[in-house]
Amino acid sequence: MKYRILFIFLFTWAISSPIKINLLTTNDIHGVIASQKATFMNPQYPPTIVGAAAFSKYVDELRNSTINNGEGLLLLDGGNIFQGNPLGMADSGQSMIEWMNRIGYDAMVPGSYDFISGAKNLQSLALQSNFPFLFSNLECDNCPLEFDEIKPYIIKEISGVKVGILGVVNSQISEIVLSGNRMGTTAAFEVPTMRKWVPEMKSEGAEVVIVLTSSGVPWDREEEYEKLVEKVNNGEVNENNTSLNAIEMAYFAEDVDFIVVGGNSKGYWLPWYDPHSHTYVIQGYGNGTEFSHIKLLIDENTHLFMGYETLVDGRASQTLLSDDFEADRTDANWIQSKLENAIKSYNSHGSTNVKNTTSPRELQLDQWDFPYLDTDENIEILTWNCEFFPHANDSTILALAEAVSDMDVDIIAFQELRRVGWFSKLMTYLPQYNYIVSEQASFMDLAIIFKSDQFDFVRQYEPFSDNDYNFAGRPPLQVDLLIKTENAGIPLSIINIHMKCCDSGLQRRKNAVKMLHDYVDETFETQSNIILLGDWNDDTKDEPGQHSFDVFFDDDRFHFVTENISYDLSQASYPKEPWVSFLDHILVSNELVKPSSNYHVQTIRMGDYMGGYEIYDAYISDHLPVLLSFPNP
Numbered sequence: 001m002k003y004r005i006l007f008i009f010l011f012t013w014a015i016s017s018p019i020k021i022n023l024l025t026t027n028d029i030h031g032v033i034a035s036q037k038a039t040f041m042n043p044q045y046p047p048t049i050v051g052a053a054a055f056s057k058y059v060d061e062l063r064n065s066t067i068n069n070g071e072g073l074l075l076l077d078g079g080n081i082f083q084g085n086p087l088g089m090a091d092s093g094q095s096m097i098e099w100m101n102r103i104g105y106d107a108m109v110p111g112s113y114d115f116i117s118g119a120k121n122l123q124s125l126a127l128q129s130n131f132p133f134l135f136s137n138l139e140c141d142n143c144p145l146e147f148d149e150i151k152p153y154i155i156k157e158i159s160g161v162k163v164g165i166l167g168v169v170n171s172q173i174s175e176i177v178l179s180g181n182r183m184g185t186t187a188a189f190e191v192p193t194m195r196k197w198v199p200e201m202k203s204e205g206a207e208v209v210i211v212l213t214s215s216g217v218p219w220d221r222e223e224e225y226e227k228l229v230e231k232v233n234n235g236e237v238n239e240n241n242t243s244l245n246a247i248e249m250a251y252f253a254e255d256v257d258f259i260v261v262g263g264n265s266k267g268y269w270l271p272w273y274d275p276h277s278h279t280y281v282i283q284g285y286g287n288g289t290e291f292s293h294i295k296l297l298i299d300e301n302t303h304l305f306m307g308y309e310t311l312v313d314g315r316a317s318q319t320l321l322s323d324d325f326e327a328d329r330t331d332a333n334w335i336q337s338k339l340e341n342a343i344k345s346y347n348s349h350g351s352t353n354v355k356n357t358t359s360p361r362e363l364q365l366d367q368w369d370f371p372y373l374d375t376d377e378n379i380e381i382l383t384w385n386c387e388f389f390p391h392a393n394d395s396t397i398l399a400l401a402e403a404v405s406d407m408d409v410d411i412i413a414f415q416e417l418r419r420v421g422w423f424s425k426l427m428t429y430l431p432q433y434n435y436i437v438s439e440q441a442s443f444m445d446l447a448i449i450f451k452s453d454q455f456d457f458v459r460q461y462e463p464f465s466d467n468d469y470n471f472a473g474r475p476p477l478q479v480d481l482l483i484k485t486e487n488a489g490i491p492l493s494i495i496n497i498h499m500k501c502c503d504s505g506l507q508r509r510k511n512a513v514k515m516l517h518d519y520v521d522e523t524f525e526t527q528s529n530i531i532l533l534g535d536w537n538d539d540t541k542d543e544p545g546q547h548s549f550d551v552f553f554d555d556d557r558f559h560f561v562t563e564n565i566s567y568d569l570s571q572a573s574y575p576k577e578p579w580v581s582f583l584d585h586i587l588v589s590n591e592l593v594k595p596s597s598n599y600h601v602q603t604i605r606m607g608d609y610m611g612g613y614e615i616y617d618a619y620i621s622d623h624l625p626v627l628l629s630f631p632n633p
Contacts, residue, residue, distance in 0.1 A: 017300065018297040018298055018299060018300060018306055019072070019159050019160065019161055019297075019298040019299075019300050019303075020071045020072070020159075020295045020296070020297060020298075020309075021071065021072035021073070021074055021158050021159060021161065021163070021208075021295065021296040021298065022062060022066060022071055022072065022073045022074065022293065022294075022295055022296075023074050023076070023258070023260075023282075023292075023293070023294050023295070023296050023308075024059065024062075024073070024074070024075045024076070024291060024292065024293050025075075025076050025077070025078065025260050025282060025284060025291065025292045025293075026055075026076075026077045026078070026284070026291050026292075027077060027078030027079065027080070027260075027261065027262030027263070027265075027283055027284060027286055028078065028079070028080045028111070028262050028263070028264065028265045028286025028287065028442075029077070029080065029081050029082075029088075029096070029286060029287070029288050030080055030081075030082070030083055030084030030085055030088065030113070030265075030286060030287050030288070030442055031081070031082045031083065031084050031085030031086070031087045031088020031089060031093075031096060032051075032084070032085050032087075032088075032287045032288030032289075033051055033052035033053075033087065033096070033099060033288050033335055034051050034052075034087065034288075034335050034336060034339045035048060035049060035050050035051040035053075035322075035327070035332070036048075036049050036051065036288065036289075037049070038289065038319075038321070039469045039470075040469060043507065043508075047321055047322065047323070048321070048322040049288070049289055049319065049320050049321060049322070050320050050321070050322050050325050050326070050327045050332075051288055051320060051327070051332075051335065052099060052103075052288060052331065052335060053327035053328050053329075053331035053332035053335055054320050054325035054326060054327045054328070055103070055291055055320060055325075056099075056102065056103050056328050056331045057325075057326060057327060057328040057331070058291075058325065059075065059103055059104065060328070063104070070159065071159065071295070072158035072159035072161070073158070074106055074156070074158060074163065074165075074210075074296075075103065075104060075105050075106050076105070076106060076107055076108065076165065076210075076212050076260050077100070077105055077107075077108035077109075077262065078108070078109060078111065078212065078213070078214055078260060078261050078262020078263065078283065079108060079109050079110050079111025079112075079113075079114055079169075079214035079262040079263060080111035080112070080113040080114060080214070080262055080263065080286070081093060081096045081097075081100070081108065081111070081114060082095075082096040082114070082116075083113040083114070083116040083117075083439065083440070083442075084113065084287070084440050084441070084442050084465070085440070085465060085466055086339070086342040086343045086345075086346040086465060086466050087335075087338055087339045087342045087343075087466075088342075089116075089117075089342070089346065089351075089439060089440065089465075090341070090342035090345050090346055091342075092117040092121045092124075092125075093114070093117070093121065093125050094124075094125070094128065095338050095342075097125050097128045097129050098128075099335070100129065100131070101128075101129060101130045101131075102331070104130075104131075105129075105130075105131045106131055106154075106156065106165070107131055107132050107133075107134050107154060107165050107167065107212060108129075108131065108133060108134070108167075108212070109133070109134050109135065109167040109168065109169060109212045109213060109214050109262065110122060110133055110135060110169055110214060111169075111170070111214040111262050111263055112170055112172075112173050112176045112177050112214065112263070113442070115173065115177045115178075115181045115182060115185070116181065116439055117181070117353075118180070118181050118183060119143055119144045119145055119181065119182055119183040119184070119185045120144045120183060122144075122145065123144040123145055123147065123150075126145075126147075126149045126150050127149055129149075132149065132150070132151045132154055133149065133150045133151070133167070134150075134151055134152065134153060134154065134165065134166065134167020134212055135150050135151075135152070135167050135169050135187075136152035136153055136166055136167050136168055136193055136196075136197050137168055137169055137171060137187045137188040137189070137190070137193040138150070138152075138169070138185070138187065138188075139185070139186040139187060139188055140184060140185060140186075141184035141185075141186070142184050143182070143183050143184035143185040144183060144185075145185055151167070152166065152167065152197055153165060153166040153167065153197055153201055155201065155204055155205060155206050159298075160303075161207055161208060161298050161303050162205045162206055162207045162208070162303070163206065163207070163208045163209075163210060164198075164201035164202070164204070164206025164207075164208065164209045164210065165210045165211075165212055166194065166197050166198065166201060166209065166210070166211050166212065167212050167213070168190050168193055168194065168211055168212070168213040168214075168215065168249075169187045169213070169214055169215075170187065170213070170214045170215045170216065170243075170263055171187045171188060171189045171190055171215070171243040171244075172187075172215075172243045172419070172421075173185070173186065173187050173421070174186045174187075174421050175419045175421040175422060176419045176420060176421050177420070177421050178355070178420055178421060178423065178424045178437060179421065179424035179425075180355060180358075180424065182421075189239075189240065189241060189242060189243060189244070190213065190215055190243070190244050190249050191239040191240060191242075191244060191249065191252045192239075192240050194211060194249070194252070194253060194254075194256065195254070198254070198255050198256060199255075202255060207298075207303040207304070208257050208258075208296070208298060208303070208304075208305045209255060209256050209257050209258075210256075210257065210258045210259070210260060211249070211253065211256050211258070211259045211260070212259075212260045213246055213249065213259060213260070213261055213262075213263070214261075214262045214263040215243075215244065215245050215246050215249060215261065215263055216245050216246060216261060216262070216263030216264035216283070217245065217246050217247055217261050217263075217264055217266065217268065217272070217281060217283040218245050218247060218264065218266075219264070219266045221247045221268070221272055224245070224247055224248070225247050225248075225251075225272075225274075228247070228248050228251060229251070229276075232251070239252050245263075246259050246261040246263075246281050246283065247272060247274075247281060250272065250274040250277055250279045250280075250281050251274055251276050251277060252277065253274070253277045253279040254277065256277070256279050257279065257280070257296075257305040258271075258279065258280045258281075258282065258296070258305075258308075259279060259280070259281040259282070260282055260283075261281060261282065261283035262283065262286070264283065264286075265285060265286030265287055265442060265473075266283070266285065267283060267284040267285030267286070267290065267292075267317055268282075268283060268284075268316075268317070269314075269315045269316060269317050270310070270314070270315065270316050271294070271308070271316060280308065282294070282316060284316070284317045285317065285319075286442075287442070288320075289319055289320065290317050290318055290319040290320055291317070291318060291320070292316045292317045292318070293311055293312075293316065293318060294308045294309065294310055294311070294316045295308060295309050295310075295311065296308050297309060339466075343466060346461075346465075349459065350459035350460055350461035350462075350478075350480075351436075351439060351459065351460040351461070352457075352459055352460070353436070353439070353460065354434050354435075354436055354457040354460070355427075355434065355435050355436065355437070356431070356433075356434045356435070356452065357427050357428050357430070357431040359428060360428055360429070360431035361428045361429055362429075363398070363401050363402060363405060363429045365398050365402055366402070367398075367399070367402065368399065368402055368403070368406075368609050368610050369609050370402065370403045370406035370407055370606075370609045371406070371407060371604070371609065372406060372407065372408060373407045373408065373409050373604075373627060373629070374407070374408040374409060374410070375629065377631065377632060378600075378629045378630060378631055378632060379410050379411070379454075379483070379629070379630055379631075379632050380409035380410050380411070380627060380628070380629045381409065381410060381411040381412070381413070381494070381531060381533070381586075381627070381628050381629075382407075382409050382411070382412045382413070382604070382625045382626065382627050382628075383412075383413045383415075383496075383533040383534055383535075383584050383585075383586060383625065383626050384412055384413065384414050384415070384584075384621070384623070384625040384626075385414075385415040385416050385498070385534075385535045385583075385584060385621060385623035386400065386414055386415070386416055386417065386620060386621045386623075387416055387620075387621040387622045387623060388416060388418045389414070389416055389417045389418055389419070389422065389423070389621075390418075390419065390422045390426075391418075391621075392618060392619050392620075393422070395619055396422075396619060396620055397422060397425050397426050397429075399610075399619040399620055400426060400619075400620055401426055401429035401430060403606070403620070404430055404433075404449075405429070405430065407604070409627065410450065410451050410454055410455075411448065411449070411450045411451075411455075411494060412448070412449050412625075413446070413447075413448050413477075413494060413496040413533055413534060414446065414447040414448070414449070414496075415444070415446055415496065415497075415498040415534055415535045416444050416498060416535070416621075417437070417438075417444065417445040417446065417447055418444060420437055420438075420445050420447075423435075423437060423447060427449070430449065432451055432452065432453070433449040433450060433451055433452065434449070434450055434451075434452045434455075434457060435447060435448065435449040435450070436448050436457075436460045436477065436479055437477075438462065438474065438475075438477050439460070439462065440462040440465035440468070440475050441462075441468075441473060441474040441475060441477075442468075442473045442474070443472065443473040443474055444473075444474055444498065445474070446474060446476075446477040446496045446497075446498060446534075447477070447496075448477060448479045448494055448496055450479070450481060450494075453484075454483065454484055455481040455482065455483060455484060455492070456481065456482040456484060456489055457479070457481060458479075458480040458481060458482060458491075459479075459480050460477070460478070460479055460480075461478040461479075461480065462475045462476060462477055462478065463475060463476055463478065463495075463516075463519050464476065464515060464519075469508070470500070470508045470509075470511040470512040470515060471497070471498075471499070471500070471508075471512050472498075472499070472500040472501075472505070472508065474498055476495050476496060476497045476516065476534075477495070477496040477497075478493060478494065478495045478496070479493070479494050479496075480492075480493050481493075481494070483632065483633065490529065490633050491528075491529055492529045492531070492592070492633075493529060493530050493531070494531050494533070495516070495520075495530065495531070495532045495533070496533065496534050497512075497516070497532065497533070497534035497535070497536065498534050498535045498537075499512055499513075499534075499535065499536050499537040499538070499548070500512070500537065501537045502537070505537065506538075506546070506547075506548070509536070509537060509538060509548040510548045512548070513536075513548040513549065513551055513552065514551055516532065517551040517552060517555065520532070520589075521555075528589055528591040528592070529589060529591060529592040529633065530558075530588065530589040530591075530592065531586065531587070531588050531589075531592065531628070532558075532586075532587040532588075533584075533585065533586040533587065533626075533628075534584065534585075535583055535584050535623065536548065536549075536583060536584070536585050537583055538583065539566065539581045539582050539583060540560060540562075540563050540566050540582065540585065541566055541567065541581075541582070552587055556590075557589060557590055557591075558587055558588065558589055558590065559587070559588065559590060559595055560585055560586065560587050561586050561587075561588055561593060561599060561601045561628055561630075562582065562584075562585045562586050562601055562626060562628075563585075564601075565582075565601055565602065565603065566582035566585075570605075571602065571603040571605075572603070572624075573603050573623055573624050573626050574622065574623055574624075575613060575624065576617075576622055582603075583623070584623055584624075584625075584626045585626075586601065586626060586628045588628070588630075592630070592633060593628075593630045597630065597631060598631060599628065599629060599630040599631070600627075600628075600629040600630075601626070601627065601628050601629075602626070602627050603624050603625070603626050603627075604624060604625045604626070604627055605624065606620065606624055606625070
């Protein structure tokens with residue numbers, strides 16, 4: 001029926017002039033509103049992206065022109081507005097709200113990263129904004145988000161057309177946001193939410209319906225759509241109890257004209273058109289690099305949506321390059337001042353948001369025979385890439401909790417946390433540990449846990465959070481601790497890394513390691529007890545020039561305690577054929593662990609305790625944890 005209506009009114013358009021509404025969208029800004037070098041476009045000669053000061057000028061000029069030509073303007077954001085950059089994190093998003101008020105946004109939908117400073121902070125941001133936060137699928141267990149400034153939807157009259165905008169938050173927030181940050185907030189499934197609210201919006205007079213969601217467009221939208229259609233045809237999808245991304249939502253989007261999306265920094269030049277529902281889906285690139293601008297075409301007589309037109313070279317997205325855009329100087333100076341102050345503050349103080357388990361659970365399961373690794377005289381530390389954590393959901397949580405409890409080491413550095421909400425569930429079984437999780441990463445978080453009775457927490461810090469291209473969007477995670485002693489505590493700094501993978505990432509790994517070396521070199525006087533560990537995605541046995549270790553190999557203040565065991569294939573940290581290799585290294589300062597000291601290092605062959613590597617791989621990870629035990633300083 002909807003297809004027939006569209007056909008009729010496309011014919012009508014040929015003999016009449018449609019109403020035009022300029023739709024501008026942003027998503028996944030992550031606090032990046034200053035100018036930046038586009039190393040992702042050309043690492044050697046990166047062009048300049050002017051940033052938000054150019055976008056504000058563009059919007060101002062567009063507003064003036066729409067007043068003169070009678071067109072409408074609608075400005076929406078798909079969430080994840082402040083996390084990921086010191087400018088956004090320094091005041092937990094207040095500067096970003098100030099900027100969005102300045103631009104004149106009409107609405108936004110919270111993204112999962114907007115909970116990074118907690119739901120109470122999200123409430124505060126909503127109260128400071130001049131535009132509504134839309135959250136129609138809010139489920140609240142005594143959470144801070146049930147108040148008038150957070151609405152399910154709004155209906156705005158634009159150029160005489162009543163446009164309904166429905167906010168739908170990613171229903172996976174309980175899986176991808178730490179429980180302590182959600183504070184009782186969860187989100188209902190996307191499709192039943194649309195089916196509940198869209199009819200109400202229509203009954204309230206909405207003539208054009210836009211869904212604004214943070215459920216994300218996947219990186220391979222065509223492939224994902226084909227998989228969905230196949231599952232639907234086979235009766236394998238129940239949309240009423242399944243979390244769906246925006247492409248999947250569109251298939252079931254009855255009476256929805258457009259879906260504006262955030263939740264994934266991957267962008268597309270043109271909106272996706274769903275041939276089943278005839279709904280369009282738009283998501284641009286994030287991290288302050290671009291915005292999307294199209295004109296919605298509305299029949300002037302019936303006010304039914306007819307389609308859209310682009311403005312530049314058949315593209316919806318526009319990259320804010322200096323060749324194409326000019327900054328508003330007042331805005332540019334304001335942004336630069338905010339950024340400089342934020343970096344100065346963050347470099348001085350970092351974050352003090354250490355976490356612990358307030359509602360511990362007893363681990364009943366005793367399925368595996370993991371070794372006990374703790375000693376009284378030494379400090380034991382593990383590096384552990386937990387591939388796409390938790391790739392077996394509850395089975396991963398229970399197996400990993402049992403392993404950590406049984407091995408009882410003092411510190412663990414985890415990499416590759418895909419859904420950090422599940423990390424909260426893991427930590428409920430490990431109340432003896434405090435922990436920190438990445439606050440600035442935008443892809444595969446890092447975490448560090450440490451025994452609360454042995455270490456005092458000083459701060460969390462994420463170097464290069466304002467310049468994380470070479471770290472693949474996941475800046476190093478540093479925790480500064482004090483080893484508890486009878487007198488004064490002994491400083492200890494742990495830096496957890498997960499380098500860009502694969503051959504294509506070699507130059508970025510080299511750049512990242514050089515940046516890390518410069519960083520520890522500059523701070524060496526105050527951070528002499530350093531452990532730098534994680535998934536380096538290079539093997540120390542690689543041929544010269546084919547690895548990233550040289551700057552540390554050439555510095556006699558540091559050594560890799562894992563270098564010798566890397567030649568023993570039985571201790572390969574990545575034992576999968578045909579790519580058997582040692583990728584998970586531990587670098588230490590000689591001041592902390594002298595090369596001649598009585599330290600011990602080994603790869604923990606988890607399959608030996610679980611009935612085989614294949615079982616371990618199915619439950620926990622394809623990487624094996626690597627242990628360092630060294631004398632307590």
